[in-house]
Amino acid sequence: MKKQLVLAVWMAAWVSTAHAGTVKIYAAASLTNAVTDIATIYQAQHSSTKIIPVFGASSALARQVEAGAASDLFFSADQDWMDYLVQKQQVSSSSVRPLLLNQLVVISPKALNIPFRADPGFNFPAAFKGHLCTGQMESVPVGKYARQSLIKLNWLDSLQRRIVGTEDVRSALAFVERGECQVGIVYKTDALISQKVRIIGTFPENSHRPILYPLALTRQGEKNAEAVQFAKFLTDSGQARAVFKKYGFGVQS
Structure with a gap:
């Protein structure tokens, strides 16, 4: 039984x-x-x-x-x-x-006050110290969009050696949250879920392919x-x- x-x-x-x-x-x-x-x-x-x-x-x-x-x-x-x-x-x-x-935005830790203007005449590489984090520019979508915008604004060459390519957009967000990167390029939706970063600017839609x-x-x-x-x-x-x-x-x- x-x-x-x-x-x-x-x-x-x-x-x-x-x-x-x-x-x-x-x-x-x-x-x-x-x-x-x-x-x-x-x-x-x-x-x-x-x-x-x-x-x-x-x-x-x-x-x-x-x-x-x-x-x-x-x-x-x-x-x-x-x-x-x-x-x-x-x-x-x-x-x-x-x-x-989605939209492509620039973020920094909340404690910093980094200026940003989406204008080729603005010297963005001189506006912050240290590194910029985003997805790997050859493969990860957010990094590909970031690369397109940085080229459009004539900033890529000046920033090339300061860019940290991460495995995905959430990793880039985490680097900025911890202060390991002073600036990050992520999606607006990712920036909005974090209490540790601020959005300092948005890239124009015509600076990259539609997200x-x-x-x-x-x-x-x-x-x-x-x-x-x-x-x-x-x-x-x-x-x-x-x-x-x-x-x-x-x-x-």
Whole structure:
């Protein structure tokens, strides 16, 4: 009788697990707070679905997806890395949905008072000492946008040896929070969540490519009904849109 009871409990647990859907979303580091909140809301409404977010630089995540990492959704901080996965046939172009917009800002520790003016005539490299932190400029989206703006304003050459390239935008934010970099270039949404930094300026939109966040199902995700449903919640639900707006993202209609 005892063995039968144990077996029955085990079978019930197995059946429950078998029916529980899992959705793995690979999302840009700047989406950490928003996607975590949205996943919590969604799981409260769909108790049989478990959302597993993986956050990091879009570049690193895209390469993991390409290498075969189990993933259902890819939420990138730029179009380039989404296009990369389309070219690698890991994402169908018909699945891609441009969803969010962001802004590129300059930050410093709150205790500092560093001047900033987005004007080629302003000597920004002389306005602060030490290093400038942002994402790695050859691959991490925020670093790519930062590079475009610094070139546009004729500041890149003067700052070249003072730039610290980080693995993602949250790492750049952390460096500035700790005072290890006097200046950082991050997204507005990241700056807004920190109590330790101040926004000292915003780069003009025409100084860099549009900061666009596309979302797509991966080839694996297209076969996962729960992933399809969660993707629809992210793109179409008023609850998800409200969370994105709360964190400062622009939401595409």
